[in-house]
Amino acid sequence: MFTRHPLNPLITPASVRASRPDYEVIGTFNAGATIYKGETLLLVRVAERPLKTDPDWIFCPYIGADGELTLRSVRRDDPDYDTHDPRLVKHHPTKAVYLTSLSHVRLARSTDGVHFTTADQPWLNTDSPFEAYGVEDARITRVDDMYWINYTAVSSHGIATGLVSTRDFVTVERRGIMFPPSNRDVVIFPQKVNGLYVCYHRPMPGEFGQLSMWMATSPDLIHWGNHQLVLEGNADGWDSGRIGGGAPPILTDAGWLSIYHAADQNNRYCLGAFLTPHDDPSTILYRSKTPIFEPEASYETSGFFGNVVFTCGLTVQGDMLRLYYGASDETIALAEAPVQAIIDHLKAGN
Amino acid sequence: MFTRHPLNPLITPASVRASRPDYEVIGTFNAGATIYKGETLLLVRVAERPLKTDPDWIFCPYIGADGELTLRSVRRDDPDYDTHDPRLVKHHPTKAVYLTSLSHVRLARSTDGVHFTTADQPWLNTDSPFEAYGVEDARITRVDDMYWINYTAVSSHGIATGLVSTRDFVTVERRGIMFPPSNRDVVIFPQKVNGLYVCYHRPMPGEFGQLSMWMATSPDLIHWGNHQLVLEGNADGWDSGRIGGGAPPILTDAGWLSIYHAADQNNRYCLGAFLTPHDDPSTILYRSKTPIFEPEASYETSGFFGNVVFTCGLTVQGDMLRLYYGASDETIALAEAPVQAIIDHLKAGN
Numbered sequence: 234m235f236t237r238h239p240l241n242p243l244i245t246p247a248s249v250r251a252s253r254p255d256y257e258v259i260g261t262f263n264a265g266a267t268i269y270k271g272e273t274l275l276l277v278r279v280a281e282r283p284l285k286t287d288p289d290w291i292f293c294p295y296i297g298a299d300g301e302l303t304l305r306s307v308r309r310d311d312p313d314y315d316t317h318d319p320r321l322v323k324h325h326p327t328k329a330v331y332l333t334s335l336s337h338v339r340l341a342r343s344t345d346g347v348h349f350t351t352a353d354q355p356w357l358n359t360d361s362p363f364e365a366y367g368v369e370d371a372r373i374t375r376v377d378d379m380y381w382i383n384y385t386a387v388s389s390h391g392i393a394t395g396l397v398s399t400r401d402f403v404t405v406e407r408r409g410i411m412f413p414p415s416n417r418d419v420v421i422f423p424q425k426v427n428g429l430y431v432c433y434h435r436p437m438p439g440e441f442g443q444l445s446m447w448m449a450t451s452p453d454l455i456h457w458g459n460h461q462l463v464l465e466g467n468a469d470g471w472d473s474g475r476i477g478g479g480a481p482p483i484l485t486d487a488g489w490l491s492i493y494h495a496a497d498q499n500n501r502y503c504l505g506a507f508l509t510p511h512d513d514p515s516t517i518l519y520r521s522k523t524p525i526f527e528p529e530a531s532y533e534t535s536g537f538f539g540n541v542v543f544t545c546g547l548t549v550q551g552d553m554l555r556l557y558y559g560a561s562d563e564t565i566a567l568a569e570a571p572v573q574a575i576i577d578h579l580k581a582g583n
Numbered sequence: 584m585f586t587r588h589p590l591n592p593l594i595t596p597a598s599v600r601a602s603r604p605d606y607e608v609i610g611t612f613n614a615g616a617t618i619y620k621g622e623t624l625l626l627v628r629v630a631e632r633p634l635k636t637d638p639d640w641i642f643c644p645y646i647g648a649d650g651e652l653t654l655r656s657v658r659r660d661d662p663d664y665d666t667h668d669p670r671l672v673k674h675h676p677t678k679a680v681y682l683t684s685l686s687h688v689r690l691a692r693s694t695d696g697v698h699f700t701t702a703d704q705p706w707l708n709t710d711s712p713f714e715a716y717g718v719e720d721a722r723i724t725r726v727d728d729m730y731w732i733n734y735t736a737v738s739s740h741g742i743a744t745g746l747v748s749t750r751d752f753v754t755v756e757r758r759g760i761m762f763p764p765s766n767r768d769v770v771i772f773p774q775k776v777n778g779l780y781v782c783y784h785r786p787m788p789g790e791f792g793q794l795s796m797w798m799a800t801s802p803d804l805i806h807w808g809n810h811q812l813v814l815e816g817n818a819d820g821w822d823s824g825r826i827g828g829g830a831p832p833i834l835t836d837a838g839w840l841s842i843y844h845a846a847d848q849n850n851r852y853c854l855g856a857f858l859t860p861h862d863d864p865s866t867i868l869y870r871s872k873t874p875i876f877e878p879e880a881s882y883e884t885s886g887f888f889g890n891v892v893f894t895c896g897l898t899v900q901g902d903m904l905r906l907y908y909g910a911s912d913e914t915i916a917l918a919e920a921p922v923q924a925i926i927d928h929l930k931a932g933n
Contacts, residue, residue: 362812363812388792389792389793390788390792390793390795390812391786391788391789391792392788393810409808409809409810409811410809410810410811411808411810412810413766413784413786413797413799413810414786414787414788414789414792415765415786415787415788415789415792416763434763436741436763436764436765437764437765437789438740438741438742438764438765439741439764439765439787439789442738442739442740442741442764442765443739443740445740447763449763450806451806451808452802452803452806453802453806455808455809456800456801456802456803456806456807456808456809457806457807457808458759458761458801458805458806458807459759459760459805459806460743460759460760460761460762460763461759461760462712462713462740
């Protein structure tokens with residue numbers, strides 16, 4: 234159904250400058266996408282880590298209480314730490330988690346949706362105690378002439394969802410914390426349904442529950458309520474580990490089409506799709522039984538964190554859906570499919 | 584500062600009938616409180632477990648997918664389970680948690696605030712998949728002529744906060760899930776501040792963060808946003824384990840007075856207090872350095888889960904604050920203090 238672009242991956246760490254001379258870019262991935270004044274804009278997650286390396290140590294960058302970039306040093310052989318996941322270390326005694334890189338969000342623009350120029354500096358940088366470990370995974374939703382961007386804010390206070398808005402991608406207004414910890418993978422609908430704005434979100438209920446997709450409504454995009462469970466993973470198979478929002482839903486003749494992500498117990502991330510009625514985004518009409526897109530290309534199966542395809546945004550050009558996705562938590566790639574082909578696939582019960 | 588009532592505990596499991604013949608009441612605790620038509624009303628958490636016992640087995644009651652009361656049987660010596668906490672068992676392979684009792688909420692009424700008559704049947708019973716493991720810890724806030732009751736909804740989907748409203752404590756309107764998992768210990772303010780309703784809530788950020796008190800605002804008590812961190816525990820001492828809302832805040836000349844709970848690493852639960860300005864409930868003016876109330880009486884230090892005092896509600900009669908609190912997760916007790924004495928205590932820097 235999807236065709237990978239021959240120039241994939243479109244944005245790589247090597248193609249982007251570090252924001253500081255003493256840091257290197259190790260990931261450019263998980264980008265929100267929109268069309269603005271004829272250009273394709275991506276809000277790219279840029280993950281950086283200090284150039285300083287030592288085979289015996291892991292350095293975890295974060296913004297300290299003084300607002301300064303700080304390094305937490307962890308010995309690789311320290312028995313108090315679990316260091317097997319390249320993305321993070323866990324401190325057993327306190328159960329605290331620290332990230333091995335610090336992410337910010339950068340603007341990349343393109344006239345053809347394929348060749349992107351990425352800015353050298355952050356578009357959205359860490360700006361509060363709730364973002365001390367970074368800002369990640371921006372999603373863009375246009376509502377009338379305003380673009381709303383939700384993102385993941387990570388800190389010692391937990392994993393929360395932050396919100397900003399812009400009309401021109403130059404002036405950015407911060408809108409505070411949209412969902413308190415632990416909640417991420419939020420996708421906002423582009424228009425009201427039954428008089429209220431709608432989003433899907435992904436609470437993380439800890440040991441009491443699974444990682445599933447929920448829905449909420451809002452009168453103003455700031456205050457959210459009426460929380461309902463929408464989509465759960467299955468006990469076995471490709472979505473047994475977690476399930477959450479991908480790109481913001483798009484309106485089609487067949488209903489709201491959502492592309493979401495799921496992972497299995499081995500952290501293999503794939504994409505699925507579902508359709509809901511126009512007037513009820515909490516009811517699943519059709520849902521993909523198997524992934525509609527999964528890691529197959531070399532840049533998807535290997536990389537910083539291999540076997541990951543993960544989308545935060547797409548655009549629709551004519552009848553074609555252009556899916557921008559993070560590959561292996563390292564690069565941004567593009568795959569295209571006719572919108573109708575995805576709908577037909579779902580309606581056929583696949 | 585507080586004087587325990589000589590008739591404590593006021594409500595005990597022995598004084599209340601089980602809602603079913605094959606169950607026994609093991610806890611009557613954590614009650615929301617209000618004055619309605621001259622009577623003191625408590626919404627009491629009633630915890631029940633099956634009469635069926637077996638020294639080798641633990642039976643965990645829950646509402647099954649078919650809506651029927653069901654028992655999950657766990658062998659005490661099953662190495663897959665952690666059974667040391669009397670309140671719950673943990674299944675190591677799946678990390679799932681099951682409760683050893685099923686709670687509902689019952690109405691108790693009193694003309695003097697001391698002698699209570701507790702109804703024989705639930706006032707609020709489990710009513711959705713989100714309440715399959717019970718409804719707990721109701722808090723009552725009167726806003727104009729409506730009483731809003733938030734409560735903890737526990738299920739395999741996580742620990743969430745539910746909301747209902749009533750004008751007469753007879754007809755109850757369900758208002759859905761106020762905060763998705765994991766979030767509990769919500770207290771709603773009785774009036775708007777700066778044009779918006781306000782609550783404190785307690786997200787549970789898992790291994791990424793601590794259990795702290797947050798604030799949110801709402802235009803309508805249904806949709807909540809503008810989440811801010813308000814109060815954190817200290818690394819050592821009585822509030823090092825967790826911290827969360829207690830009774831809904833009360834308006835005093837000195838500002839909003841909040842009685843909250845905190846526990847240390849040993850799960851010893853005490854109560855603290857803080858004051859905020861009338862126009863800014865996110866700013867702490869004064870905060871108790873040490874507990875204002877802690878487990879000392881025998882019914883507070885021993886019981887189903889000893890060393891716990893925990894409040895969900897209070898009333899103010901003249902100048903006196905009447906604090907209703909759960910003791911040892913088993914009984915309801917009453918302690919009284921002049922409101923001014925608490926304020927003086929806080930202002931003196933204690």
